[in-house]
Amino acid sequence: MDVNQEANGSRSQNSYHDHTVCLSKVLDHARQICTERGVQLTPIRFQVLTLICDSHKAVKAYDLLDKIKPLQPAAKPATIYRALDFLLDQGLIHRIESLNAFFGCDHSGHRHEQLMLICKHCEEVEERPANNVMNMLSQELQLAGFSEYSKTIEIQGICSKCALLNKQPAFS
Numbered sequence: 001m002d003v004n005q006e007a008n009g010s011r012s013q014n015s016y017h018d019h020t021v022c023l024s025k026v027l028d029h030a031r032q033i034c035t036e037r038g039v040q041l042t043p044i045r046f047q048v049l050t051l052i053c054d055s056h057k058a059v060k061a062y063d064l065l066d067k068i069k070p071l072q073p074a075a076k077p078a079t080i081y082r083a084l085d086f087l088l089d090q091g092l093i094h095r096i097e098s099l100n101a102f103f104g105c106d107h108s109g110h111r112h113e114q115l116m117l118i119c120k121h122c123e124e125v126e127e128r129p130a131n132n133v134m135n136m137l138s139q140e141l142q143l144a145g146f147s148e149y150s151k152t153i154e155i156q157g158i159c160s161k162c163a164l165l166n167k168q169p170a171f172s
């Protein structure tokens with residue numbers, strides 16, 4: 001979906017909240033984290049982060065490459081993947097394994113456990129800490145004697161906003 005469709009689309013987050021606020025918050029947070037850690041938020045890293053956080057949807061790497069070309073004509077897939085690795089390492093974005101896509105984390109700046117709710121209709125992703133679920137999962141893994149690399153649960157379905165729209169005749 002391009003920027004114009006995004007602005008006009010009824011499914012866009014922009015239709016019910018001012019996403020520029022989210023975006024500037026997440027970018028300020030990223031700048032602050034990188035300064036604190038003494039790591040470089042280079043122009044390409046910053047651009048990749050901005051493109052990912054441009055909406056609450058998950059973004060695939062090849063879509064990022066298309067979008068970055070006009071900004072950085074020399075950008076190659078390896079450039080994008082290096083930028084993604086950096087952003088993942090810094091905890092500024094998360095990878096959604098089931099979609100092979102990425103979305104911005106607006107609150108952490110650290111690797112952390114998460115329950116990801118992935119809407120199949122609007123493609124937006126909501127991240128929740130779900131402490132109770134994670135604690136129970138830890139107990140189960142302990143019983144199994146299983147050491148996890150990471151604890152992320154991806155749930156695919158329909159978000160509350162889309163479910164609400166679904167009740168209206170205009171829904172397609």
Ligand SMILES: [Zn+2]
Binds near residue numbers: 023
């Ligand atoms: Zn937003």
Ligand SMILES: [Zn+2]
Binds near residue numbers: 105107
């Ligand atoms: Zn997060």
Ligand SMILES: [Zn+2]
Binds near residue numbers: 119120122158160163
């Ligand atoms: Zn939705």
